[in-house]
Amino acid sequence: MEIVYVYVKKRSEFGKQCNFSDRQAELHIDIPPNPELAEQFMERNPVDTGIQCSTSMSEHEANTERFEMETRGVNHVEGGWPKDVNPLELEQTIRFRKKVEKDENYINTIMQLGLIMEHCVKQNNAIDIYQEYFDDEDAVEVTEEAPSAKTINVFRDPQEIKRSATHLSWHPDGNRKLAVAYSCLNFQRAPEGMSHDSYIWDLGEGRTGSGRDSRREGPGQEGWEEPSSPLVTLEYNPKDSHVLLGGCYNGQIACWDTRKGSLVAELSTIEFSHRDPVYGTIWLQSKTGTECFSASTDGQVMWWDIRKLSEPTEVVIMDITRKEQLQNALGAISLEFESTLPTKFMVGTEQGIVISCNRKAKTQAEKIVCTFPGHHGPVYALQRNPFYPKNFLTVGDWTARIWSEESRESSIMWTKYHMAYLSDGAWSPVRPAVFFTTKMDGTLDIWDFVFKQCDPALSLKIFERETRREKILEARHREMRLKEKGKAEGREEEPREEEVSINLEELVAKAEEEFFNVIYSEMKRKETEALRKPTEVRAWGGARMGGGKAWH
Amino acid sequence: EVEETLKRIQSHKGVIGTMVVNAEGIPIRTTLDNSTTVQYAGLLHQLTMKARSTVRDIDPQNDLTFLRIRSKKHEIMVAPDKEYLLIVIQNPCE
Numbered sequence: 001m002e003i004v005y006v007y008v009k010k011r012s013e014f015g016k017q018c019n020f021s022d023r024q025a026e027l028h029i030d031i032p033p034n035p036e037l038a039e040q041f042m043e044r045n046p047v048d049t050g051i052q053c054s055t056s057m058s059e060h061e062a063n064t065e066r067f068e069m070e071t072r073g074v075n076h077v078e079g080g081w082p083k084d085v086n087p088l089e090l091e092q093t094i095r096f097r098k099k100v101e102k103d104e105n106y107i108n109t110i111m112q113l114g115l116i117m118e119h120c121v122k123q124n125n126a127i128d129i130y131q132e133y134f135d136d137e138d139a140v141e142v143t144e145e146a147p148s149a150k151t152i153n154v155f156r157d158p159q160e161i162k163r164s165a166t167h168l169s170w171h172p173d174g175n176r177k178l179a180v181a182y183s184c185l186n187f188q189r190a191p192e193g194m195s196h197d198s199y200i201w202d203l204g205e206g207r208t209g210s211g212r213d214s215r216r217e218g219p220g221q222e223g224w225e226e227p228s229s230p231l232v233t234l235e236y237n238p239k240d241s242h243v244l245l246g247g248c249y250n251g252q253i254a255c256w257d258t259r260k261g262s263l264v265a266e267l268s269t270i271e272f273s274h275r276d277p278v279y280g281t282i283w284l285q286s287k288t289g290t291e292c293f294s295a296s297t298d299g300q301v302m303w304w305d306i307r308k309l310s311e312p313t314e315v316v317i318m319d320i321t322r323k324e325q326l327q328n329a330l331g332a333i334s335l336e337f338e339s340t341l342p343t344k345f346m347v348g349t350e351q352g353i354v355i356s357c358n359r360k361a362k363t364q365a366e367k368i369v370c371t372f373p374g375h376h377g378p379v380y381a382l383q384r385n386p387f388y389p390k391n392f393l394t395v396g397d398w399t400a401r402i403w404s405e406e407s408r409e410s411s412i413m414w415t416k417y418h419m420a421y422l423s424d425g426a427w428s429p430v431r432p433a434v435f436f437t438t439k440m441d442g443t444l445d446i447w448d449f450v451f452k453q454c455d456p457a458l459s460l461k462i463f464e465r466e467t468r469r470e471k472i473l474e475a476r477h478r479e480m481r482l483k484e485k486g487k488a489e490g491r492e493e494e495p496r497e498e499e500v501s502i503n504l505e506e507l508v509a510k511a512e513e514e515f516f517n518v519i520y521s522e523m524k525r526k527e528t529e530a531l532r533k534p535t536e537v538r539a540w541g542g543a544r545m546g547g548g549k550a551w552h
Numbered sequence: 553e554v555e556e557t558l559k560r561i562q563s564h565k566g567v568i569g570t571m572v573v574n575a576e577g578i579p580i581r582t583t584l585d586n587s588t589t590v591q592y593a594g595l596l597h598q599l600t601m602k603a604r605s606t607v608r609d610i611d612p613q614n615d616l617t618f619l620r621i622r623s624k625k626h627e628i629m630v631a632p633d634k635e636y637l638l639i640v641i642q643n644p645c646e
Contacts, residue, residue: 081576097578097580100574100580101580106635107553107554109633110557111557112633113633114558114561114631116617116618117561117629121561121564121567121642124642125565125566125644
């Protein structure tokens with residue numbers, strides 16, 4: 001729409017001075033709003049608009065001129081002499097050097113460095129510190145031979161009624177003498193007239209000597225007084241090798257001196273002794289060398305001084321509830337004491353718990369330090385590892401377990417559940433990871449934990465040999481009997497016996513000689529009965545650690 | 553006493569040469585000829601610096617006390633300091 005306003009001016013008035021004057025506003029054009037136009041538009045509500053409140057910036061690139069760089073080595077021919085010194089002139093350099101040498105800092109520094117340097121120079125002169133001390137190839141010790149064991153000696157109970165060997169103790173000085181305690185542990189099933197003797201066996205000169213050659217001596221033998229009750233345990237005194245301590249089946253403690261001969265040196269009074277068989281006796285390390293302690297299934301551990309065995313010096317009741325109630329006490333089956341830890345001792349109980357006790361505790365309740373549960377049956381053997389006293393071995397129910405004193409909840413290692421009950425165990429005194437266990441079926445297992453953990457390294461059947469020997473003895477005996485009667489059938493027996501003897505020639509030779517003696521003395525009695533009894537008792541005895549046999 | 557110390561070091565068994573070099577590479581004292589000395593000085597100085605900076609990078613509280621370079625023929629021992637370097641070349645007896 002074009003708005004035009006025309007005003008007129010005369011020609012003659014061009015260039016004339018303008019006279020401004022006020023006048024009223026005049027309305028020239030009035031344009032009313034036209035609603036029709038509004039229809040051409042659409043209302044927009046809301047309206048989105050973007051706004052930004054910031055400084056406005058712009059981007060710009062620039063590139064400088066490249067500077068060329070190169071890495072080069074510099075070969076110094078002459079040192080960095082200061083400007084005033086001309087390196088070529090000897091005089092100046094010497095003067096400079098002298099000046100430096102006079103500097104105090106220089107002197108101190110050189111003294112210090114000199115010391116260090118001298119040390120290293122001397123070190124170099126002393127030994128070659130970079131020498132190869134160990135060869136590169138790793139010398140892996142591979143034992144070619146499979147582990148094996150050989151019977152060296154067999155010691156049999158010379159008594160007519162065979163008993164089982166319940167405890168062994170080696171002589172503390174050489175390994176020549178062995179004290180063996182014999183008793184029958186089946187409750188009240190000891191046959192009438194069973195001897196209560198126990199023996200000391202001397203291994204004799206030759207290592208392959210048969211049991212018959214070795215001399216034997218001991219309480220109850222040839223002038224030795226018989227103890228009133230069979231001995232369950234027997235121990236040599238490690239300090240005084242002539243003194244022996246024995247624990248009896250009736251709960252008493254007895255003491256012998258081999259120099260004094262036959263008489264029992266001391267016997268504890270019945271009133272103050274244990275009420276059950278004494279299963280563990282150990283000598284203690286003391287200045288006098290006369291202290292010992294004993295444990296029994298009546299739940300008590302007693303300390304004795306052998307000079308005065310009428311009364312124990314101290315009694316501790318194995319009550320883990322710490323109330324010292326004898327009714328709650330656990331019966332002790334095995335006892336352990338290590339002379340390197342003199343205040344602590346451990347007791348293995350019939351209930352399968354091992355109790356660790358502190359001897360030096362003030363109150364009775366504090367004596368019991370901690371318990372190690374884990375076995376389902378009586379803990380028959382308990383021994384600390386001679387190399388690592390913090391670890392100990394327990395043998396009970398169908399497993400052998402290794403424990404660490406720190407972990408009290410359970411054992412750290414255990415063998416799998418065997419088919420037969422485990423009866424005894426011991427560590428090897430020379431090799432830290434080797435231990436022996438025996439089972440009720442007559443096997444001796446040698447475990448080497450470094451070599452193999454799941455199975456024993458070597459397993460030896462003692463029982464089987466026993467039965468074989470029994471068969472041989474039977475066969476021989478029958479043969480002798482028949483020969484005496486002068487019947488031709490005796491010859492038929494011989495080839496059978498020879499068959500068996502091919503396998504165990506040595507044993508047969510030994511058995512033969514021994515058996516001749518037995519035959520002649522038993523000729524009048526009923527032979528079959530006599531053979532059956534030793535089979536039974538000896539079978540059980542064979543399973544006890546070293547029962548009837550000595551191993552090297 | 554400086555003389556004594558250096559003489560003593562030099563007289564030890566197996567020592568081939570001893571030298572004292574300052575931070576700029578100028579040999580102050582040496583028992584070897586000049587060119588060898590200068591060569592040793594320059595090279596060992598750099599190496600010592602590098603070694604020192606390595607030690608300090610790993611642990612800023614630490615510092616280099618001694619540097620030993622064993623080669624087939626002999627052993628070079630460097631005792632560094634702020635200003636000077638004491639260098640000894642020894643033939644260790646095997």
